[in-house]
Amino acid sequence: MAAGRMLGEGRGGGGGGGGxxxxxxxxAGSLWRSGAVRWGGxxxxxxxxxxxxxxxxxxxxxxxxxPPPGVLSPFDRRLKRKQKNWAAVQAQRxxxxxxxxxxxxxxxxxxxxxxxxxxxxxxxxSGRGYIAQHLTKEIVEKLVQVDMxxxxxxxxxxxxxxxxxxxxxxxxLPFKEDTFDLVVSSLSLHWVNDLPKAFREIHQxxxxxxxxxxxxxxxxxxxxxxxSLQLAELEREGGFSPHVxxxxxxxxxxxxxxxxxxxxxTVDTDEIQVNYPGLFEIMEDLQGMGESNCSWxxxxxxxxxxxxxxxxxxxxxxxxxDGTVPATFQIFYMIGWKFHESQAKPAxxxxxxxxxxxxxxxxxLLTREKK
Numbered sequence: 041m042a043a044g045r046m047l048g049e050g051r052g053g054g055g056g057g058g059g060x061x062x063x064x065x066x067x068a069g070s071l072w073r074s075g076a077v078r079w080g081g082x083x084x085x086x087x088x089x090x091x092x093x094x095x096x097x098x099x100x101x102x103x104x105x106x107p108p109p110g111v112l113s114p115f116d117r118r119l120k121r122k123q124k125n126w127a128a129v130q131a132q133r134x135x136x137x138x139x140x141x142x143x144x145x146x147x148x149x150x151x152x153x154x155x156x157x158x159x160x161x162x163x164x165x166s167g168r169g170y171i172a173q174h175l176t177k178e179i180v181e182k183l184v185q186v187d188m189x190x191x192x193x194x195x196x197x198x199x200x201x202x203x204x205x206x207x208x209x210x211x212x213l214p215f216k217e218d219t220f221d222l223v224v225s226s227l228s229l230h231w232v233n234d235l236p237k238a239f240r241e242i243h244q245x246x247x248x249x250x251x252x253x254x255x256x257x258x259x260x261x262x263x264x265x266x267x268s269l270q271l272a273e274l275e276r277e278g279g280f281s282p283h284v285x286x287x288x289x290x291x292x293x294x295x296x297x298x299x300x301x302x303x304x305x306t307v308d309t310d311e312i313q314v315n316y317p318g319l320f321e322i323m324e325d326l327q328g329m330g331e332s333n334c335s336w337x338x339x340x341x342x343x344x345x346x347x348x349x350x351x352x353x354x355x356x357x358x359x360x361x362d363g364t365v366p367a368t369f370q371i372f373y374m375i376g377w378k379f380h381e382s383q384a385k386p387a388x389x390x391x392x393x394x395x396x397x398x399x400x401x402x403x404x405l406l407t408r409e410k411k
Contacts (some may be wrong), residue, residue: 158222166392276349
């Protein structure tokens with residue numbers, strides 16, 4: 041962890057073992073066109089028909105300096121790929137990964153609560169393997185890691201689980217229907233332009249009775265930074281532009297998952313607070329995480345006076361007594377299952393044999409039975 045940064049909540053991480061077999065796809069285009077990645081001779085069956093996947097890849101990579109006409113695309117995905125590729129090759133990248141490490145471990149914890157071994161799993165937006173390092177062969181037998189930035193795999197974390205690394209866009213998954221027993225994702229889906237479509241793709245590649253476990257940033261993330269920048273711009277420039285990307289509300293997340301076809305849903309929220317020396321260190325670490333703003337309507341630069349004013353406002357409004365400033369990261373965790381006949385079903389309405397009103401009498405009934 042970088043000097044001066046301190047997680048508000050701590051968690052012990054579990055490292056993975058060595059010996060993982062890793063195969064790297066050189067570029068997303070070659071993967072989608074030919075399905076050339078091999079893994080023990082049995083990986084070709086994972087890929088979707090080349091024509092359809094190539095068309096999806098072409099549409100995702102054809103974006104220019106503005107979003108396609110008639111399409112609601114808040115994020116510049118090409119810029120986000122460049123940001124992640126740049127962050128992945130920095131010498132001090134490990135100092136900025138504390139948040140991804142923490143949340144990756146918490147996603148893995150939720151997976152440990154399911155008493156099952158998953159033969160084939162997909163990690164969507166895997167990065168260097170922040171979830172994979174916490175997995176064992178008793179949990180996942182084989183893992184496919186997907187990320188849009190090829191550089192993240194150059195320093196991938198070792199895992200006990202045999203792993204394939206695939207360069208692909210989370211918005212256009214190049215896999216066949218009913219392929220994976222498990223799909224996980226940690227802090228990646230908040231940059232997707234079409235979240236309902238991404239959930240549909242995840243649901244499609246899951247086998248019946250498969251489970252999706254994911255995490256993403258929530259709407260209250262970095263509210264201190266957002267307010268400080270807005271107030272500083274209003275004061276110095278007479279108006280403000282968005283500098284923190286928009287996030288999904290927790291009330292919408294359950295509806296989106298339900299409409300996609302997931303059932304037995306669990307959605308919960310958590311907050312992680314990190315203390316920094318100041319505003320500039322926050323922005324430096326966000327850049328090192330590959331989490332810089334990539335909204336189409338972002339302002340290309342901030343004036344020096346505005347930045348200094350924002351730093352002063354941040355410290356005045358939110359500063360700690362020890363001179364540090366907090367940054368809040370709201371995390372949404374979600375679990376959803378793909379339907380299967382074997383899953384438990386709710387009883388029919390009116391089939392109950394005990395009234396909830398009788399619960400108040402339960403102590404008396406138990407005492408009578410003991411006598």
